[in-house]
Amino acid sequence: MPELPEVETSRRGIEPHIVDTRVTRVIIRNRRLRWPVPKTVDRNLPGSSISSVTRRAKYLLINTSNGTAILHLGMSGSVFVVNHDTPAGVHDHVDIDFDSGKTLRFRDPRRFGSLHWSKTPLQHKLLISLGPEPLDDEFDARYLWEQARGRRVSIKQFIMDAHIVVGVGNIYASEALYRAGINPRRAAGRVALQRYDTLVTAIKEVLSSAIKAGGTTLRDFYGGDGEAGYFQQKLEAYGREGEPCRQCDTPISAIVQGQRSTFYCRKCQT
């Protein structure tokens, strides 16, 4: 499933194929995604031309001359470019056809993804109250520390809260905390400012190196060009239960927090 590096990899994969082309047709085979796909999508897209594909948090923003399609990939979604005549599979819910002969296809077996339309996407209900982008300069130790005052929630769930900072999903939360040497169960309000500095650096590093590697492929993720990501080879904590910590050889522990798996070293992470 896509975390921020996978979404960014998808963005970079599809943008060059669809920018400056005109939408000729939209096919929605199943409107029942996380929220029903509104008619405004297929009403406004045809005839528009694509100006850019940008990203806010894990949302892809397909910007056109008429407005913006807001696409979220959920847990199992992917987008890729095919030719018009490529047969659609059972989970291929949306096609956007272009005058170039290409089609942008959205596939999502679990249907936790979503598709919306807006003239002012950043003001959209789902985007307006999101936290800063993790790779922006405004996301720093002071900001995180201030947000954490009085918070008893675990640091792992805290950094996964998109209203605090966007784009830190379940894999990279474990990875960043491992690299920062912080116990994922520690209360957010009980992490010192200095350790937030280490954590912010770790988050930025783990996300940017994952983007550089083209994302992490676990099961079925592929970037817009159909290429697998290679970050999985660099994972140090996630999915390594029982395997030796690369620092101290202690077996990596697996716990559950907020109904999500967390992996960490109980010796290195305090």
Add this chain to the structure above:
DNA sequence: CTAAGGACCTGTCGGC
């Protein structure tokens, strides 16, 4: 306001 749990949905994997 915070924190915790449920909800949405399908596919895959491990164990018996």
Add this chain to the structure above:
DNA sequence: TGCCGACAGGTCCTTA
């Protein structure tokens, strides 16, 4: 092999 439960990359909503 076949069946069945556990689990999977997200995040909104409800409840207390």
